[in-house]
Each structure stands twice: as structure tokens, then as C-alpha cells.
Amino acid sequence: MSYLFESFKGWKKYCEENGANLYDSVIEYEIVQKGKSEKDIWEGLQKAYTVMKDAVETGLREDMTSRSGMINNGAKKVYNHPVSVLSPEFQRLISRALAAKEVNSCMGRVVAAPTAGASGILPGTLYTLQEIHHLSDRKILEGLLVGAGIALIIEEKASLAGAVGGCQAETGSAAAMAAGAMVYCLDGTIEQVFNAVAITIQCMLGLICDPVAGLVEIPCVVRNASAAAIANSSAQIALADVSAVIPVDECIEAMGEIGSSMESKYKETAMGGLAMTLTGQTIAKRVLIRDIEILPDETLPE
């Protein structure tokens, strides 16, 4: 038997009744449902975390210019800027989330967590958390498992795909995973971990998916940075036991409800929002292929 990740309430109850902690129950799920060995799971997580850290470092070291030109070494500029708005730590957090996501936009290797569009959020937050609090890799991997459990429930009750639920489903879910993982790593209780998820979802609700020219660049890259910041603010609030009031399961249900009533032009189709602005359309005209044969409707090609 293993817990099937249908609700946060159920997950908490399962842990309490079986004397399991959050990450144990995720390992158990993977062993029972997917037939993996515990050793493979830890190795897989270590590999994923290594790729995440590599992405952060690559994005801060190598040239990150996308083919469209919209992404142009933003992470390095932020990292090296002489003025720190809040603190050097905050500056590093933002630049790291940008860096890993820029690597994704520029055809580098990333971990889709939960999706490629949101691939800067867990790397940026966990890299920075580990550095500030001198955490072991093992602790971070446990945090990743907690994040995976959070994502499994969101997938079950709402969605993780921008094309289905808008950007709240991608960067919102990644921020929720990051906030939960961070509170776990800082020895928060189950209640506090789930509260961090609830608060994060409340902050990310309603975000539409409107990528310029359909490319995973604008606004995706900066949203990875803002989602990382929101994950940190939610973790700070949750650790102090400030309640989200609306329980986490209900927050996720709200996200699902918003996603299903969101118009399709706001779901990765590049037909609304920023993609439809004057500049967005001009960029689309420039980067999209124009030498294209158009068939009459309902005609079989060749």
C-alpha cells in the first residue's frame, strides 16, 4: 500500500496514521506504483539536482542569447549589477532563477520541474536556500521529493500544463513546489509546508499563458524569477504560522476552476495577452517562418 496523492488532507492523514514523514510517503509511492528501487530514486534525484545546479551555473557563465534575440544574457546582468535592491542574497536568487530558465530557452540541458517553462524556479530557490542555510544535498533531495508530492496532487486536482490551465499551472505549481520544499528543508511542520503551498497558489492564481510568438521566452523567463520570489515570501509567511485561511486543497480546486474557465486564447496559443500586443505581434512576424505552403481546408497533403 502507498498513498496515491489525491489530496493534501489525505496525504497528511496518511503520514500521521503511518508514522511516515512527507518524503518517505513519496518514496513509498514511487516504489509501489512505479516499481523503482529506493537506491534508483535517490540516484535519480541526485542527478536531477546536479543538472539543476549546472543549469544555474551555465546560465551565469556562458552566452545565453536565444535565436529570436529576446533573451540576451539577462541573468548575468542581474548577478553583476552593483546595486542590490534588497540584499545580495535576493539578487543571487533572482539571477539564478533567470539563469536556469535562460538555459532552457537557449537549448541547454534542464530539468522540467514540473515543466520546461518553469525550469528555473526550483533550481533558483533551492540553490540559494542551500547556500544560505548550509544544507546537505540529502536535505535538498528530500525537499525535491516533497515538491514532487505537491505536484502529483496538483496534477490530480488541477493541471500542470500551460495549455490546459494557463501559466498559474506551470510557474504557479513550480512556485508551490519550491515553497513547500523550502519550508520542509527549514524543518517546518506538515501544516506549515501545506500552508506555504496554499499561500503560493493564492499569489499565483489567474496567471495566463501568453508567450510572445509562442516561444518559451517572454514573459516566461521573468516569471521564473517572480515565482521564485513569491515562493520565498510564502515560505517566510508560512514558517511564522500565518494561516492561508483557505485550506490548500480548496486553493488547488480554485486553480483548477480558474483554469477550466480560462479562454483558450490565454492557454499557450499566443492569441492573447502579451502575445497580442503590438510589439508582440511585430516580433512574431519577424521570428515566425513565412515561407510556408498553405493548403486549402480539408485537403490531404500530396
Place this chain on the structure above:
Amino acid sequence: MGGKSSVFDMIGPIMIGPSSSHTAGVVRIARSAIRVLGGRPDHAEITFYNSFARTYEGHSSDRAIIGGLLDFKTDDPRIKQALDLAKEFGLTYNFKSIGNASVYHPNTIKLSLTKGEQKVEIIGESLGGGLINIAELDGFSANFSAQSHTLIIKAKDESGAIAFISSVIAQEKTNIATMSVSRKGKHDVACHVIEMDSGLNPITITYLKSLPWIKELIYIPEIDL
């Protein structure tokens, strides 16, 4: 969605950006196609349809497809340089865009590959999240996901062929997950596509190949596409 997701769907897959449907899925279509062809092609005619037709450069699906034809895995950083590396591997190619092919899935690619005398034509769909469907093979409807062991048999369209092939497979205690048959005209050639939960012994494959009514047999063992 069938079945429960894995922890490594949530923290993963590890992939080359920017998007699983435009890179990972595209690489997988190409890697399936070269397995049907039986090796790396010398020449590839590549047609991008519908949504892919306009966006393939922006999303770097052109590098992904060439990377896949060179048999690079979905997380191989060389994909980024695939267009330059093609020359070294002796691969020539042409790209073409066709929009508005409403009979096709929004993200469809057609590959016409040649390797010496060998030729193959594949139509592949990138379904999202890196999942694919090989919709057509040499004009036959195929519909396989390249996620399990796949057996493709082109045989004379005779009665009893389906029952015979499945009984041979059953003797190996191999479970058939899906099986489809498509044919071009009655009593001409039928294409059988069989997806199995476990692999086949080489002896069985040799035996099937030796049957006079079987014209062509392609076996693609489960690989990490």
C-alpha cells in the same frame, strides 16, 4: 491520462530546452524513424505541418529533428549544434513548411529518409510532454508510441495472418499491448504494428522473417528514446 505519474515526471524529465513538445518529442520521432530505417540516413526530407510549420525555427525543432536523426538522446547537449554536426555525419537534409493541413495533428512532422537503397516515410506527431505517436509508416496507418517493444510486419494480406503472428508471439509468453493492421487494398500488402510489454527472442524474429509471406519485418526493442 492513463496511469499515475512518476516522481520523475514531476522532477523531470531531464531535457534539452525549450519545450518538451518542440524538442524532446521531435527528437523521439526522429529516433523512432531511424530505427524503422535501420540506421542513420544519408538524406532526409523534412516537412513540418500546421503549428510546427511556422514555429519550428523559433523553437529549434529543426535542430531537434536533425539531432534525433543523428541518434542523439533527448538530453544530449549536442542537439544545439546538430545542424553543424550533420555534415560530419554525412547527412544532407531539406526543410519544408506546410500550414493548414487540417487532417493532421497540430504538431506533425513528415520524414522521408534514404540510406543507400533503403527508403522510409514516417509521419510523427508530438503530443506534448515529450510523448509521440508514429501515425503513418510508408503510407500505412501505424499509430505506435515507441515506448514499448514494437514489431512492424509487412506481409501479404492473407486470411489467418493476424492469428498466426499473435500465436507465435504468445508462445514466448509475451503480452501484446496493442495491435493494429492496416492494408492497401484487399489481398495486397498489410502492415501489422504490434506493441508488446516484453521483448522477443532473436530466434522468434528470425523465424518470422523466414516465412515466405512476410515481406519485411522491423523490430524495435524498448529503448530509452
